[in-house]
Amino acid sequence: MTVKVAIAQMNSVVGDLAGNAKKIIENVELAAAQGADIVVTPELSLVGYPPEDLLLRAAFYHQTEQCLNNLCSSLKQFSNIYVLVGHPLAIADEYYNAISVLLNGEIAHTYLKHSLPNDAVFDEKRYFATGKDPVVFEVKGCRFGINICEDVWSGNAPELARDAGAQVLLAPNASPFHMNKSDFRVETMRKNISSLGMSLVYANLVGGQDELIFDGNSFVLDSSGTLCARLQHCSVDLQIVEFIHGQPVPALIAPSLAVEGQIYQALVLGVRDYVVKNGFPSVLIGFSGGVDSALTLAIAVDALGASKVRAVMMPSPYTAEISWLDSREMVHRVGVRYDEISINACFSAFKQTLSSEFAGLKEDTTEENIQARIRGTILMAMSNKYGSIVLTTGNKSEMAVGYCTLYGDMAGGFAVIKDVAKTMVYRLCAYRNSLSDIIPERIITRPPSAELRPDQKDQDSLPPYDILDGIMQRYMEENQSRAEIVAAGFAEAEVERVTRLIKINEYKRRQAPVGIRITHRAFGRDWRYPITSKFRD
Structure with missing residues (x-):
């Protein structure tokens, strides 16, 4: 039988629980009108991503639980549609990054994120405990597993889902943008998921959250790694993809963009x-x-x-x-x-x-x-x-x-x-x-x-910008040493000059306003160097 999966590429607002719930309902309504059986929303779609230290407040979990229960009741009108909703969850004294599967006014399943990223712009180990168990559910004879974001990037969560019988892996994500990230995601998922013989639905968040940009670009791969669907870049979007015996039917693929x-x-x-x-x-x-x-x-x-x-x-x-x-x-x-x-x-x-x-x-x-x-x-x-x-x-x-x-x-x-x-x-x-x-x-x-x-x-005051930018990229973004940069063809005096200026101006950057991150390493969340330091490499 055919199973229709809707990818709801949402723009959630951190802390706007009622507003985000309304967006989820609107997406489910649109998907239901197109005959969807499953609706997948992004990671932490109910509360926005990343909530940061809101996750340290008990009231945040209490209000999230109330909102999730209200959402269950509101979605009861859409009978027999499985809706995947991301939210934080408190269980006893532990806190988790969770996905709940809502069905007919009830929480049918809850999956707890296994792999918690704790590098670059991520610090989920500050807030969450790790889940251990797979979740697999059946819809019209097809078995769907759930992973959340980092689970499909590292760790053994995909294997656990496959071993539990999953044919299709549903992966709600909040994967932030940097240039050429979309192609990198697809290639990584081919290595990590397609190699296991599962199809993949990668549902990514879209929107700006302080310095982070979530670019959408949600996509679907079949079990051989063929790209079968891709949603819009940096735009709210909804797309239905049909699955037959666990394999997606080719659908709309949004055009890729040059880096500019x-x-x-x-x-x-x-x-x-x-x-x-x-x-x-x-x-x-x-x-x-x-x-x-x-x-x-x-x-x-x-x-x-x-x-x-x-x-x-x-x-x-x-x-x-x-x-x-x-x-x-x-x-x-x-x-x-x-x-x-x-x-x-x-x-x-x-x-x-x-x-x-x-x-x-x-x-x-x-x-x-x-x-x-x-x-x-x-x-x-x-x-x-x-x-x-x-x-x-x-x-x-x-x-x-x-x-x-x-x-x-x-x-x-x-x-x-x-x-x-x-x-x-x-x-x-x-x-x-x-x-x-x-x-x-x-x-x-x-x-x-x-x-x-x-x-x-x-x-008059700086090296030519092509030289300055080349040194900056290698030193700051790629963590190369001065010797490595010189070996790449840059003049030693210019390398010494630029790297020295980067070090001594940390105090200025700490006082700069937040700004948009478009590289894999930006000054701010990615760059945490001490202002007071005598270290020289």
């Missing part, structure tokens, strides 16, 4: 969800006419619409005319509110106030940073007055080596391109312009400059 498309859509999703889920009415961007602020502005407009984005140009005595012209051109193209607020008077007042203190000392980065901090103060004042959140525009290359100003260009609430290397910034601008031409070409091609002193260029 993957990243850009993830950034748009991250901005939209951070702003909307946290209730901000609009966003402010300090717009300089440079490539970083241009990309940030494009992402914000695509995420929120032009009516919720405001760009503020704050020229100083060193702002080039070309920056004014390019800024005005871009805001005209995207249709956002645009204001120009000169910082000249404030800058003069600061210098006058400090003139006796700094008498006899030449101007240096102190005066450069004063300009950046005046701009940060103006943006934060506007944020306070209007309730808008400030989106910062610094990229990963700058954050790595400290080419940024505390309480200046780092001032704000959300760092959109914090994990995007400068070389990728240019690629993303080209990608966005391939969709529609909104970033003036001169913004992309002119040499980048902070414009804090006469004729300033970034490359």
